Amino acid sequence: MWKTILRRILIMIPELIILSILVFLLAKAMPGDPFTGSINPRASQAQIHHLMQIHGLYDPWYQQYWNWVVHLFHGDLGMSYEYQEPVVDLIKQRGANTLWLALFTMVLTYLIGLPLGIYAGRHEGKFQDTLVRVYTYVTMSIPFFVVLVIGIWIFGYALNWFPTSGSISAQASGLGETLISRLGHIILPGLLGALFGTVNIVQYLRSEVIDAKHSDYVRTARSKGVPMKDIYRHHIFRNSLLPIAAFAGYSITGLLGGSIFTEMVFSYPGMGLLFLNAINYRDYTVITALVLLYGFLNLMGTLLSDIALSIVDPRVRVE
Amino acid sequence: MVETKSDQFLRIKDVSTAFKINGQYYDAVSDVSLEVNHDEILAIVGESGCGKSTLATTIMGLHDPEETKISGEIDFEGTDLLKLDEKGYNQIRGAKIGMIFQDPLSALNPLKRIEDQIQEVMVYHTKMDEKQRHARVIELLNEVGIVDPERTAHQFPHQLSGGMRQRIIIAIAIACKPDLIIADEPTTALDVTIQAQILDVLRDIQKENHAGIILITHDLGVVAETADRVAVMYAGQIVETGSAAQIFNEPKHPYTRSLLRSMPQRDNENDDLYVISGMVPSLQKMPKDGDRFAPRIPWIPVSAHEAHPTMHELEPGHMVRCTCYQNFYFPDQVKEGAGNESN
Numbered sequence: 074m075w076k077t078i079l080r081r082i083l084i085m086i087p088e089l090i091i092l093s094i095l096v097f098l099l100a101k102a103m104p105g106d107p108f109t110g111s112i113n114p115r116a117s118q119a120q121i122h123h124l125m126q127i128h129g130l131y132d133p134w135y136q137q138y139w140n141w142v143v144h145l146f147h148g149d150l151g152m153s154y155e156y157q158e159p160v161v162d163l164i165k166q167r168g169a170n171t172l173w174l175a176l177f178t179m180v181l182t183y184l185i186g187l188p189l190g191i192y193a194g195r196h197e198g199k200f201q202d203t204l205v206r207v208y209t210y211v212t213m214s215i216p217f218f219v220v221l222v223i224g225i226w227i228f229g230y231a232l233n234w235f236p237t238s239g240s241i242s243a244q245a246s247g248l249g250e251t252l253i254s255r256l257g258h259i260i261l262p263g264l265l266g267a268l269f270g271t272v273n274i275v276q277y278l279r280s281e282v283i284d285a286k287h288s289d290y291v292r293t294a295r296s297k298g299v300p301m302k303d304i305y306r307h308h309i310f311r312n313s314l315l316p317i318a319a320f321a322g323y324s325i326t327g328l329l330g331g332s333i334f335t336e337m338v339f340s341y342p343g344m345g346l347l348f349l350n351a352i353n354y355r356d357y358t359v360i361t362a363l364v365l366l367y368g369f370l371n372l373m374g375t376l377l378s379d380i381a382l383s384i385v386d387p388r389v390r391v392e
Numbered sequence: 393m394v395e396t397k398s399d400q401f402l403r404i405k406d407v408s409t410a411f412k413i414n415g416q417y418y419d420a421v422s423d424v425s426l427e428v429n430h431d432e433i434l435a436i437v438g439e440s441g442c443g444k445s446t447l448a449t450t451i452m453g454l455h456d457p458e459e460t461k462i463s464g465e466i467d468f469e470g471t472d473l474l475k476l477d478e479k480g481y482n483q484i485r486g487a488k489i490g491m492i493f494q495d496p497l498s499a500l501n502p503l504k505r506i507e508d509q510i511q512e513v514m515v516y517h518t519k520m521d522e523k524q525r526h527a528r529v530i531e532l533l534n535e536v537g538i539v540d541p542e543r544t545a546h547q548f549p550h551q552l553s554g555g556m557r558q559r560i561i562i563a564i565a566i567a568c569k570p571d572l573i574i575a576d577e578p579t580t581a582l583d584v585t586i587q588a589q590i591l592d593v594l595r596d597i598q599k600e601n602h603a604g605i606i607l608i609t610h611d612l613g614v615v616a617e618t619a620d621r622v623a624v625m626y627a628g629q630i631v632e633t634g635s636a637a638q639i640f641n642e643p644k645h646p647y648t649r650s651l652l653r654s655m656p657q658r659d660n661e662n663d664d665l666y667v668i669s670g671m672v673p674s675l676q677k678m679p680k681d682g683d684r685f686a687p688r689i690p691w692i693p694v695s696a697h698e699a700h701p702t703m704h705e706l707e708p709g710h711m712v713r714c715t716c717y718q719n720f721y722f723p724d725q726v727k728e729g730a731g732n733e734s735n
Contacts, residue, residue: 289498296452296493297513297564298486301478307512308501387548388502 151358171343175328181267186274194282221338238340281313322377326370407464418675435619487517490565494577496557500549507545555586627684634710
């Protein structure tokens, strides 16, 4: 098991190197430069030239890339042209915000999705099943930004239960207050994200439960005299979890990428917004850092999924 | 012959099992009556779709009550199984009746170790503790011919071969020494050498436990090798029952004779096997009355069949449905009194 994981991590290294080169080149290939939009409009062409030279933007790409890599290994991802802040610091702040929201959303999603999926599968074709399916179809068909806008309007403005923007209140001080304020800011987006994001889990689980229910090994278990409720616990549930485990890793890392919709509507300073702005302002250093990070997260996601799957399914365990 | 022992502990009387298809019920098994004795192997033979497996799962009570309608009586050691609720049935399944399934590849839970899957049946029917159960698992694995029981017990189904998996299924079925073992095509998925070994295991177990076995198969070779008595099923009905000797030496019903004639013979120079024309009608197309086999022997005039075919006793223990057997002949053979040519 550990050997497999180690091997998988070693394979990730060349993948990351290739990814970093690609990302670096693509960012450079974008039209425009980081200064034209941000500098005093009366700045002369010569001044912009000068700035480009200082920042090494006229060097050949491999030299720029190499500089970037050397700095990367010193924990320095460069300065953001837009925010005039080290990229590392930017990602740290935004990443923490996103991490909070992502974890909260994910826990809620599974808390809602797992029981619903099993419940629907267990009552296949009955009223309860129809109810759950209607719920998933409705949540799937409404565009998520509409949900967010309506949610913020009802619970934020009309009822005034939750804050409508930011990640923490400016007045919060002390550990307890900070935590409560942070939680207050993620409850509404997290809850909406979870309530409207369960469709995958519910539908997968439902159909897996139905498959498992009619499977031969369940018939074997019944012929042993095992009561149905125990069959659900010992046989059906675990077998149904396989596809969920298979994409659990991806969904974790996917959420860490941040949700652009949620962050836009709630003005929540997370990774999604950071990325979007970076692209708009040609903030090369931020773009390359983020894409590389997303690439890394994706690779980690596959690894996590494989590990999760091998925990539940002995057939994919490599001896 | 076997009737002399006469302690029938399973008596199936007029059992019909109907499945709901588009809101209507169709008989998959109709009015089947059978007995099984201790120390006996009763083989149920017939083509695919003739209701053999449905009969087996009906005895086991594995049908969804919302999709099936079952009538009749299954008297097992004094209780009518069809009157039991799920809880009552769970005390019989696994403990008193064990079932061996057709496909060893899918009949085991892929995520559980062999040991746990065998132990499970003991958890529900015995008071053994973990240690005793483990000892019993090893004993069972030895009994069904697993070479390295300790190792196998710890393995997962995907690590075993088909033959080994079928042995595990048998081990599960016999773990609590049931009085009745229902084996539904236990050797179909296996190659011939393994088949013979599995049948040996079954016979040994039977001798040891004095169990009755219902062996469901379409393989007449298996029947000839193992069965004491045979029931031939066609389109949900029993068409002929008798001792193995009666069925193989003096088959009466046209269906039995056709089946036997379609069996490969070692001394047959002719390479062409007899083929029964047509196929078993689907549930919806099942004729309501008359001889259900009649459409597949169209050269026999309708008048030769009974309007409402019933079972006729020819000799003690040998029963045949419909009187058409008296006038039956194969089209490629000259018509001469019934039942003269051997197969």
